Amino acid sequence: MPEKDVVILRIGHRPERDQRVTTHVGLTGRALGARGMYLAASDKGVVQSIADVTERWGGEYFCEDNVKWRSCIREWKAEGGIVVHLTMYGLNLPDVIGEIRPKRKILVIVGAEKVPGEIYGLADYNVAVTGQPHSEISSLALFLDHLFAGTELRNEFPGAQIRIIPSKAGKQTEEL
Numbered sequence: 001m002p003e004k005d006v007v008i009l010r011i012g013h014r015p016e017r018d019q020r021v022t023t024h025v026g027l028t029g030r031a032l033g034a035r036g037m038y039l040a041a042s043d044k045g046v047v048q049s050i051a052d053v054t055e056r057w058g059g060e061y062f063c064e065d066n067v068k069w070r071s072c073i074r075e076w077k078a079e080g081g082i083v084v085h086l087t088m089y090g091l092n093l094p095d096v097i098g099e100i101r102p103k104r105k106i107l108v109i110v111g112a113e114k115v116p117g118e119i120y121g122l123a124d125y126n127v128a129v130t131g132q133p134h135s136e137i138s139s140l141a142l143f144l145d146h147l148f149a150g151t152e153l154r155n156e157f158p159g160a161q162i163r164i165i166p167s168k169a170g171k172q173t174e175e176l
């Protein structure tokens with residue numbers, strides 16, 4: 001199967017209160033196999049934090065702010081991609097992941113406080129990670145883990161300046 005192209009689209013970000021959560025959405029995507037994150041807001045702080053992590057910890061992850069979500073979705077679909085919106089109102093993850101997993105190019109939308117109703121209609125799949133309210137970080141992590149069936153936990157991050165040497169106790173790192 002050809003390699004997957006998974007990108008996050010973060011909507012509803014409010015720079016004055018969502019910086020930390022949005023940065024963690026981006027870092028979760030990076031750690032768990034996504035190629036990058038589009039941010040539908042202006043926030044150079046988030047872009048810089050993610051770039052700093054990528055420079056030190058490796059890989060090719062991008063973060064682009066000032067993205068217009070409608071055109072982002074339109075262009076993604078025009079390139080043959082599908083759109084998955086994570087929402088507790090959607091179909092439960094175990095019921096749809098089998099249909100989604102074979103798709104190669106996937107845009108994963110996560111919201112902040114309020115998601116415009118239009119997103120539900122634009123998405124190919126509205127996916128719930130349980131029908132209970134929690135967070136964009138936890139729902140993204142579980143979605144990616146189910147999508148990649150756990151293989152993402154062994155991903156390599158080429159070009160890193162630092163690497164962790166897994167240890168039973170204590171902290172061991174290696175500067176490369």
Ligand SMILES: C[S@@+](CC[C@H](N)C(=O)[O-])C[C@H]1O[C@@H](n2cnc3c(N)ncnc32)[C@H](O)[C@@H]1O
Binds near residue numbers: 085
């Ligand atoms: C803190 S929630 C706020 C949702 C908001 N109350 C709404 O109705 O749109 C922020 C984001 O977390 C994600 N999320 C929260 N719970 C979820 C769930 N059970 N399944 C899937 N995504 C979820 C969604 O992407 C949502 O937009």
